[in-house]
Amino acid sequence: QKEVEQDPGPLSVPEGAIVSLNCTYSNSAFQYFMWYRQYSRKGPELLMYTYSSGNKEDGRFTAQVDKSSKYISLFIRDSQPSDSATYLCAMILYSSASKIIFGSGTRLSIRP
Amino acid sequence: NAGVTQTPKFRVLKTGQSMTLLCAQDMNHEYMYWYRQDPGMGLRLIHYSVGEGTTAKGEVPDGYNVSRLKKQNFLLGLESAAPSQTSVYFCASIQSPERQETQYFGPGTRLLVL
Numbered sequence: 237q238k239e240v241e242q243d244p245g246p247l248s249v250p251e252g253a254i255v256s257l258n259c260t261y262s263n264s265a266f267q268y269f270m271w272y273r274q275y276s277r278k279g280p281e282l283l284m285y286t287y288s289s290g291n292k293e294d295g296r297f298t299a300q301v302d303k304s305s306k307y308i309s310l311f312i313r314d315s316q317p318s319d320s321a322t323y324l325c326a327m328i329l330y331s332s333a334s335k336i337i338f339g340s341g342t343r344l345s346i347r348p
Numbered sequence: 349n350a351g352v353t354q355t356p357k358f359r360v361l362k363t364g365q366s367m368t369l370l371c372a373q374d375m376n377h378e379y380m381y382w383y384r385q386d387p388g389m390g391l392r393l394i395h396y397s398v399g400e401g402t403t404a405k406g407e408v409p410d411g412y413n414v415s416r417l418k419k420q421n422f423l424l425g426l427e428s429a430a431p432s433q434t435s436v437y438f439c440a441s442i443q444s445p446e447r448q449e450t451q452y453f454g455p456g457t458r459l460l461v462l
Contacts, residue, residue: 244388268448279352279438279453280391324390328445335406336381340390 239263242325242339250347255312259325259339262306266337268328269301271310273321274341280324284310315346351375354439354454361429361461369424369457371439377450379442380422381406382414384435385456391438397422429461 272280393406395414442451
């Protein structure tokens with residue numbers, strides 16, 4: 237079993253829709269939770285990070301962490317074609333010299 | 349401030365050949381990482397460094413070596429390339445794990461081993 241599970245998609249939604257991306261994890265020692273966006277043939281870029289349960293909002297993006305269920309989500313409101321990319325979740329085992337474990341990524345396409 | 353740069357951008361190797369990938373960062377970051385990304389596998393950590401002169405193995409270190417002689421540079425070496433090492437390689441740097449907002453990835457190196 238992978239430490240971090242993420243549905244690879246692809247996920248296709250119409251412009252303006254609310255998008256929900258999710259990851260589950262097995263190790264309760266994870267302390268930091270991140271979401272990255274990766275455009276085709278580019279490196280990942282950090283979108284959001286959090287280290288506590290609850291919600292964190294940044295513009296159209298909301299990151300949600302539920303440590304009791306070992307489940308994290310990224311919501312995108314008013315989705316735009318420019319949001320079309322692969323989204324990767326990632327988590328850190330702080331005690332392991334900052335080793336970051338990535339999900340496999342969900343490919344998202346926003347239809348105009 | 350160029351961020352994180354990687355050299356080369358693309359390379360084709362024959363089985364058994366060697367090469368070195370260079371990662372450079374100008375942000376004075378302590379931590380540097382080498383990942384490989386394969387379809388359906390996400391990013392997997394090859395080696396990492398928590399400071400100049402230090403290196404450590406990640407999840408998939410076999411067939412690779414690294415060096416961090418200067419704080420700004422992290423080199424990834426393939427001594428004898430194999431087709432299984434065909435992948436996209438990403439370098440990343442971060443000031444410290446507590447400062448996730450400082451993390452940056454390079455643009456990647458696409459490697460094809462024939």
